[in-house]
Amino acid sequence: MTPTPEYRKTRVVIDAAQLDVLIANLRAQGYEVIGPTVADGAIVYAPLSGAGELPAGVTDVQGPGSYRLEKNGTALFAHVVGPHAWKRYLYPPEQLLFRSVRQGRNLRINEELELKRYAFLGVRPCDIAAIRIHDKVFADGEYADPGYSARRQAAFIVAVNCTRPAATCFCASMNTGPRARDGFDLALTEFSDRGAPEFLVEVGSARGSQTLAKLKHRPAGEDDLKRADALLAAAARSMSRSMPSGIADAIEDHLEDAYWDKIAGRCINCANCTMVCPTCFCTTVEDVTDLSGDIAERWRKWDSCFNIDFSYIHGGSVRREASSRFRQWMRHKLDTWHDQFATSGCVGCGRCITWCPVGIDITEEARTLTKG
Amino acid sequence: MNDPMIPAPFRVKRTRKELEDTFTLELAPIRNSRPFHFSAGQFNMLYVHGVGEVPISISGDPGDPSVLVHTTRSVGTVTDAMWKLKQGDTIGIRGPFGTSWPVVEAEGSDVVIVTGGIGLAPLRPAIYHIITNRKRYGNVVILYGARTPEDILYRREIERWRSRLDIDVEVTVDRATGHWAGNVGVVTKLVSRGGFDPSQTVAMVCGPEIMMRYCVQALNDQGVANDRIYVSMERNMKCAVGFCGHCQFGQAFVCKDGPVFRFDAIERDFYVREL
Numbered sequence: 001m002t003p004t005p006e007y008r009k010t011r012v013v014i015d016a017a018q019l020d021v022l023i024a025n026l027r028a029q030g031y032e033v034i035g036p037t038v039a040d041g042a043i044v045y046a047p048l049s050g051a052g053e054l055p056a057g058v059t060d061v062q063g064p065g066s067y068r069l070e071k072n073g074t075a076l077f078a079h080v081v082g083p084h085a086w087k088r089y090l091y092p093p094e095q096l097l098f099r100s101v102r103q104g105r106n107l108r109i110n111e112e113l114e115l116k117r118y119a120f121l122g123v124r125p126c127d128i129a130a131i132r133i134h135d136k137v138f139a140d141g142e143y144a145d146p147g148y149s150a151r152r153q154a155a156f157i158v159a160v161n162c163t164r165p166a167a168t169c170f171c172a173s174m175n176t177g178p179r180a181r182d183g184f185d186l187a188l189t190e191f192s193d194r195g196a197p198e199f200l201v202e203v204g205s206a207r208g209s210q211t212l213a214k215l216k217h218r219p220a221g222e223d224d225l226k227r228a229d230a231l232l233a234a235a236a237r238s239m240s241r242s243m244p245s246g247i248a249d250a251i252e253d254h255l256e257d258a259y260w261d262k263i264a265g266r267c268i269n270c271a272n273c274t275m276v277c278p279t280c281f282c283t284t285v286e287d288v289t290d291l292s293g294d295i296a297e298r299w300r301k302w303d304s305c306f307n308i309d310f311s312y313i314h315g316g317s318v319r320r321e322a323s324s325r326f327r328q329w330m331r332h333k334l335d336t337w338h339d340q341f342a343t344s345g346c347v348g349c350g351r352c353i354t355w356c357p358v359g360i361d362i363t364e365e366a367r368t369l370t371k372g
Numbered sequence: 373m374n375d376p377m378i379p380a381p382f383r384v385k386r387t388r389k390e391l392e393d394t395f396t397l398e399l400a401p402i403r404n405s406r407p408f409h410f411s412a413g414q415f416n417m418l419y420v421h422g423v424g425e426v427p428i429s430i431s432g433d434p435g436d437p438s439v440l441v442h443t444t445r446s447v448g449t450v451t452d453a454m455w456k457l458k459q460g461d462t463i464g465i466r467g468p469f470g471t472s473w474p475v476v477e478a479e480g481s482d483v484v485i486v487t488g489g490i491g492l493a494p495l496r497p498a499i500y501h502i503i504t505n506r507k508r509y510g511n512v513v514i515l516y517g518a519r520t521p522e523d524i525l526y527r528r529e530i531e532r533w534r535s536r537l538d539i540d541v542e543v544t545v546d547r548a549t550g551h552w553a554g555n556v557g558v559v560t561k562l563v564s565r566g567g568f569d570p571s572q573t574v575a576m577v578c579g580p581e582i583m584m585r586y587c588v589q590a591l592n593d594q595g596v597a598n599d600r601i602y603v604s605m606e607r608n609m610k611c612a613v614g615f616c617g618h619c620q621f622g623q624a625f626v627c628k629d630g631p632v633f634r635f636d637a638i639e640r641d642f643y644v645r646e647l
Contacts, residue, residue: 097377100421107381107462143376143613160583255644282617289422297423314447324646339623
């Protein structure tokens with residue numbers, strides 16, 4: 001076993017002003033800094049030029065099919081996760097794969113790789129788990145996606161542990177949060193209960209350590225560590241939702257069951273759950289040409305197993321019934337994902353519950369199946 | 373890092389009309405003169421400039437990597453455009469992808485090949501391999517079904533195989549026309565003719581799912597166990613490398629865990645509706 005690097009033992013405290021310095025430092029290192037900010041009544045992940053753009057004093061109130069922002073306190077990270085996930089940057093919704101240029105009867109096919117160095121500020125532990133799942137899909141298998149791999153390798157991750165879960169969160173039952181154990185360069189735990197916010201900082205990499213060195217900080221005391229432990233333990237306890245154990249077996253036991261028709265009667269096949277899910281990775285491709293037809297582009301776009309065309313083969317779609325499509329989504333996410341990638345496809349972020357227009361709650365549905 | 377989503381340009385060397393709706397392309401790489409190696413049962417993604425990309429199984433001889441052969445039916449926008457390609461045109465190729473027919477595992481065993489319609493195209497490479505290495509196999513039985521005599525794919529080749537005394541070839545049609553003097557009925561019926569030792573047989577089956585379902589049943593009735601039966605599955609595919617999610621069939625990605633599956637590995641999911 002390799003010994004734990006010295007930086008992993010670092011525990012320091014910074015004040016909120018240092019976040020501005022952190023963003024400036026990361027930008028000076030050539031990173032585009034992406035973090036949470038308020039847009040269109042939701043917290044989204046967008047380019048940040050300073051800590052002033054963080055959603056200070058904004059908290060999100062979430063429930064099945066419901067999402068509201070409220071003003072409350074001074075904390076910078078009193079929100080949890082919104083409709084965006086980091087896949088938007090690591091595996092963009094629309095991506096040019098290649099350009100094909102026709103010259104006479106020849107084709108010149110050129111790869112189009114857009115490589116950006118991102119620093120993600122405010123990555124929640126569930127989303128770190130989601131990124132690691134995408135590593136298995138796009139980087140660690142028999143084939144690797146060079147765009148994903150390059151962006152992922154470059155990405156600097158500043159995690160923020162969750163001291164205030166939303167009502168839709170169930171990461172504790174998925175063992176993905178509310179505290180990030182690794183998979184970050186820096187990890188913050190926000191203290192906002194005693195005046196101006198402060199942050200306990202943990203270090204997960206050498207480059208995280210080097211970046212932290214440029215921030216004004218004080219060593220964390222025993223009370224700081226205890227304070228963080230207590231906040232995160234309370235956060236875990238406060239989660240009202242959980243994924244029942246045995247869900248994968250329950251799905252296998254109910255592959256042909258009237259349950260799927262029942263749930264399909266509520267699901268409106270809008271695909272929202274798959275768009276907001278941080279692990280859903282399905283895509284389709286689109287071909288476009290210029291007016292001459294000589295220059296063609298092939299684009300990869302996010303797709304959803306809820307679309308009827310998704311399973312189209314000559315003769316018709318395989319999954320014609322909404323019940324079959326719902327079953328595919330849920331079986332893949334909670335069951336066959338284990339066979340494919342040795343992990344659940346769910347990280348407990350609760351996005352699919354919040355953004356479902358009819359408020360379908362995956363934990364409730366899973367409970368129905370495990371009980372039946 | 374090589375991007376598995378980027379096609380390599382191939383030159384159309386020959387095109388051939390096989391049937392009313394079916395054609396064959398013979399291709400050769402342009403950039404590198406490296407021969408194209410593949411295993412029987414694998415497929416490629418074929419890209420037509422500006423139109424799209426489709427998965428097509430390879431139907432040439434794995435022993436002759438100098439030419440890449442694809443037989444396909446014209447059933448959609450991409451395959452329609454593909455049929456319009458002429459000798460000298462360029463097409464994009466990614467591959468080969470996926471699992472292959474168990475031609476090595478089947479050595480020493482009897483081999484039964486059951487297929488219908490265009491399903492012969494993905495199995496032809498296995499047939500070539502078996503004929504080239506005929507001594508390594510026991511009895512070889514090829515059972516082929518088509519809708520009418522006019523729909524028999526690779527007819528002259530089948531007639532050549534049928535003239536051999538070391539292969540048992542039977543052809544059946546759903547509906548006899550013209551001077552048809554052969555079998556009439558579904559291909560699964562031919563399985564009961566036997567001519568193989570069920571406990572020492574490897575069966576390779578390719579066709580629509582409903583046909584494969586009855587073939588498996590007929591083979592089981594003859595005593596061939598599901599772990600000796602191989603089928604080739606079809607699902608929507610956009611990437612062929614496990615990124616796009618479209619081809620999922622239960623826990624399998626048909627693109628990389630298939631298309632050829634040992635039947636016992638997928639037996640349970642095979643019988644679930646709309647999976």
